[in-house]
Amino acid sequence: MxxxxxxxxxxxxxxxxxxGALWAVSRLCAPKYHDTLIDGHLTGEYYRETTDHDVLFIGDCEVFEHFSPVTxxxxxxxxxxxxxxxxxLVWQSYYLLEDALLTETPKVVVYNVLALKYGEPQSEAYNRLNLDGMRWGSAKIGAIRASMTxxxxxMSxxxxxxxxxxxxxxxxAEDFTYWFSDGDPVxxxxxxxxxxxxxxxETPTETYEKKLPESSILWLERMAALCEAHGVSLVLIKSPSIYPLWHPEWDAEIAAFAKSHGLRYDNMIAENDAIGIDMQTDTYDQGQHLNVFGAEKLSRYFGAVLRDEFGLADHRGEAAYDADYAALTARYEIGKHE
Amino acid sequence: MKRTAILILALMLLAALGCGANGTDDPNAVFIDPNAVHGGEYGELYFESNGVRFGIYDEAEAVLSALPAYRSTFTGKSCAFESEDVSYFYAGFTIMTNEIDGTDRITGIKIDDDTVKTPQGLYIGMSAEDAAAAFPAAKEADWSYADGTALLSVTIADDVVKGIVYTPVIPED
Amino acid sequence: MLFPSWAFLLFLAVLVPVYYLVPKRIQWIVLLLANGVFVCFAGLLGAVFMAVTIVTVYAASRGIDTLFISQRDTLAAMKATHTKEERKKERLRFEKKRRGILVACLVVNFGILFALKYGAMLGRLSAGLFGTKAFGQDLALTMGISFYTFSTVGYLLDVYRETIPAEKNPLKLALFTSFFPLLVQGPITRFETAGKALTEPHTFSGERFLSASLRIAWGYWKKLIVADRLLVAVRALCAKPDVYRGDFILVEMLLYAACLYADFTGGIDITIGVGEMLGVPIEENFNRPYFSKSISEYWRRWHITLGEWFKRYVYYPLSVSKPMRALSKGTRRFGVGVSRRVPVYLATLLVWALTGAWHGSNLTFLVWGLLNGAVILLSEELKPLYARFHARFPRLTESAFYRGFTVIRTVLLLSSLRILDCYGTVKDAFSSFFSMFTTWNWGAVFRGGVQSLGLSYFDYAVAFSGVLAMFALSMVQRSGAIRPRILKRGTVFSVCVLLVLIGTILIFGRYGFGFDASQFIYNRF
Amino acid sequence: MEQLLDILRELHPETDFETETRLVDGGVLASFDIVMLITRIEEEFDVVIPAKDIVPANFNSAEALYALITRIGEQDD
Structure with a gap:
């Protein structure tokens, strides 16, 4: 015996x-997205948050490079x-929102509508970048199944x-330095x-479909319903990049959608006089994305709009938030002056 | 590669293998990768401006220096990755380039307005029947006509040519 | 459903426990249901064709069996009352009836096989097929039709020859025909061995399960680490015969020899391993073929079951058949030497033509078969010359160097013939092969040539070490099988070996989406 | 029996057919030789060997082969 x-x-x-050995090799081989392709690091960083948030921005690079929580x-x-x-893509945004709503309930969710022009899965590389860092749960499973090309x-x-x-x-070298640690946030x-x-x-012109893909609109409907179910106000925006182009027909279609669902829709390209973005100084790639100066301008403008429209509380003075954002601001200033 | 002497009859096949080769090729020539991309294979789908003829996968530098100065350029950035494709704006058309295996090559030619014509006589704003008469082969291919490494796509809306663009043919292996 | 797929692994993971948990009596029924699921999963049309084969062969075999019995009864009854002549006439009448049934059944089954295979050829003008690997995928619709048709027809011929009694229960015959591991890459089993074992009850044994797992893991190891990796280079080489010429062909021959060996023996290891896991012995299909010293010896050690099948049911019957014997007598005029060789030559060439045609519908396979036959006949004819050579240089021919030389010669000879697998047309194959003697570009092969085949130096290094591991194992196997020795050193050691195999497959296997940074070209058109 | 041994020695002079009991399994008699052997036996013994009897058991040794030939011989009486 x-x-x-x-x-x-x-x-x-x-x-x-x-x-154990296979787990270690798996971690070693998985891309770290810390020094290169840093966009892949974003999804995972959310889970390090210690404080909750009144506003959640979701969308593509026209969101994560245009709004500054510090400002x-x-x-x-x-x-x-x-x-x-x-x-x-829109369904990835939907599932990231669903995932966030598991642990917190913001007052306002701001969604950038550019990605609605993609009706079906685009690229395996982008899927891995956006979904690998996601917390396991029904949201991640849904996101993977909807995105797989x-x-x-x-199983992979x-x-x-x-x-x-x-x-x-x-x-x-990056793979070895961040073999077992995620490293500081990017x-x-x-x-x-x-x-x-x-x-x-000057930006290139392009031929385009007049109507946005049907599947994208369906996902937008589901996002609106999800927000309503959690008592969250959904705000649709078109971030003020001048390329990729946001065609008038698409703009009208989204404006109609927002109207019929009682949502606010800001086409920030049209509202630029109020925002004051100057595409000679406020962009780092000929108008496709804003640099930090543009982002601060846009945040200053849109912060006032959100505060007035949705009566957001001013949390300055509350110890937990002050400590969190003070540390963040310190790191932010270093990055800004590098 | 010296081979040992072999029993001729019994090893008929191997004997043939062993007799060595009379070198017809230059022994230290570097091997050209047949799958590598190179210009000049676009057949009749080229474009011409100021006497300069160019097409898909041609080397960008040579063509750009031969052509008169471009109006301005635009560098398209992908969301996460460093790969860049650059657009050069000329009077009436745009040339798009991309870096392939270390060299910038032409990966797109777009006709922007009716001030220029393609070698087959297509221009923006012409009627669909005139376009069909000018380039029947493209019409048969449902206005998505491939020749060699280039693909001509003509967009037609309410019987008028709205867009003409040359792009690389995507091989489906 | 090919081996390297989650579906197949899941299928196994469910089947094996269920197979050993159900009462022994109905184990074979569970297996039959599993086979049904497997076949239908591969394609409903394939299931229909298989059903036709099972039904026709079952009916024919029972028909023949009853004829044998009634023949014995009537002859016994006639013994007292009829003359020898009448009894002989009666026996011939029964024989004619049995032959009628047999021929009808053969026509139906080989008709289906021929239609599916050559129908596909007529419909396809694409480039060359690869040996058995592409062949298997090509007919994924009718999963493994060439394998189960041959093994089922083999059973019918055994019944016709009265070597085995016909199986009464049609389901048991269906079980034999549709045994799922055999449907991917064979081998062609015989009813006496596999057929019986399939229906016997089996008890689970930990050691046999472990031994079977080791063999399956080794099969996957060869397939995913060596075969699938080298296949990339082989395909690139064969796709452009006008560019890859001269010494590239030698590289192609060697890579393809390793690739096909790893793929075919890997697949068979998985098949035999699965059979062993279910307690069903399956004939070995390979016996270290690359150590053969002559071409006929090679074909007794490579794809053994196919060779046996053709020898047993085509080669021998043909060479002793009446027309062949008449032909042999007829040519006696040209001398005894000729008349004795005629049946053998004709039978060999015909069998090899059929073997070629079995491998694929492209003309190149037929030529490959005939060439193989011709080389075998040639080496037989040269036997006296060999004998005289051995007599004059006994010391040389006994030396290890000469034995090594004959092994290399055989491998090169077979690899040369195998070039016909690679190319779509015979012309391409021959022009490529002979370009080896006219073009000298060994420098180009190593300066850019090898890198343009889609494999990195790391891939070549991994593939090469994989081939070394296979070679080392073959050397060890010379002194007996390796798995009993591993098991003898205890369960824990065996499990460790198994885990190491699985680990290396997961890390170095060539499967899944390659992480290819260059694919991120941002394309806005 | 002697006649049979002569035929066998003609095919393979170097093998000792009296004692050898693994002619087929041991690889001495290849399929090629077996067919040649059968044609010679049919000439010498005027006997027809049916295909179903061409199995290793009957050809592994001279005795087994001789037993086969005699058995087929009686069958036709």
Missing amino acids: KRKLLIIGGVLLACIVCF LYNEYGITSYIRGGAQQ EGEDF YVFPLLRYHDRIASLT SFKGYVMHTGVDPAT
């Missing part, structure tokens, strides 16, 4: 050692976070080693700062 126990013990030990707090005491991702396999999301094992031949509560300046000149 003793021999049998020894065997079972030995086998169990072998299995544990093997799975919103220091100017208006508005607590906010940006759950954005590279080319984050042809040839992708659900459950066991990242199945997807990234090839990388064992192309590891970089964003400021989801905001990715760019300090460069590259004035806008």
